[in-house]
Amino acid sequence: MTNPGPGRCKDCKAEGITTDRKMATKPDGSLQPGPRCVTHWRARKKAVSIAAHGQRTESNFGITAEEYWAIYEFQGGRCALCRLATGKARRLAVDHDHDLAKTHDHPVEQGCRRCIRGLLCKRCNRFGVPLVLEVIIRTLEYLVNPPARKVLLPDQ
Numbered sequence: 001m002t003n004p005g006p007g008r009c010k011d012c013k014a015e016g017i018t019t020d021r022k023m024a025t026k027p028d029g030s031l032q033p034g035p036r037c038v039t040h041w042r043a044r045k046k047a048v049s050i051a052a053h054g055q056r057t058e059s060n061f062g063i064t065a066e067e068y069w070a071i072y073e074f075q076g077g078r079c080a081l082c083r084l085a086t087g088k089a090r091r092l093a094v095d096h097d098h099d100l101a102k103t104h105d106h107p108v109e110q111g112c113r114r115c116i117r118g119l120l121c122k123r124c125n126r127f128g129v130p131l132v133l134e135v136i137i138r139t140l141e142y143l144v145n146p147p148a149r150k151v152l153l154p155d156q
Contacts, residue, residue: 008035009040010036068094072087
C-alpha cells in the first residue's frame with residue numbers, strides 16, 4: 001500500500017508536522033485506526049500498554065504504577081531472584097505470598113500490599129521461590145558433605 005500522503009496522521013497534524021511519514025497499517029494492509037503514522041502509532045501503543053499495566057497492577061495487587069516502579073528501582077531494575085532479567089522485553093511480574101494471601105480478605109490469586117514480596121521475571125515467578133530454597137539446601141549439603149570425597153577418600 002502506498003503512503004496516503006502528508007498530513008493524514010492526526011497526531012502529526014496536531015503537532016504541525018508536515019513531512020511525509022509512513023502510515024501504520026494492519027497485517028492485511030488496511031490503515032490502523034486513527035489514522036496515525038508509524039511513529040505516532042508506536043508511541044500511542046506504548047502509552048496504552050503502560051496505562052493498562054498500571055491499571056492491572058492496581059486492581060490485582062493494590063499498588064499504583066508509581067509504587068511498582070519504585071520497587072523496580074529499589075531492586076536495581078532487575079528480577080529479585082536471578083538478577084538477570086531487566087523487565088525491558090517483558091515487564092517483571094509482581095510476586096506475592098499465596099499462603100499469606102489466604103489469611104487476608106481477598107482472593108489468593110490476587111495480592112495486597114502486605115502480600116507482595118517483590119518483582120520477578122516470568123521464569124523465576126513460575127519456578128523460582130521453591131527452586132531457590134531447594135538449591136540453597138542442596139548447595140549447603142554439597143559444601144558440608146562433598147560427594148567426591150566419599151568416592152575418592154572413603155575412609156575419612
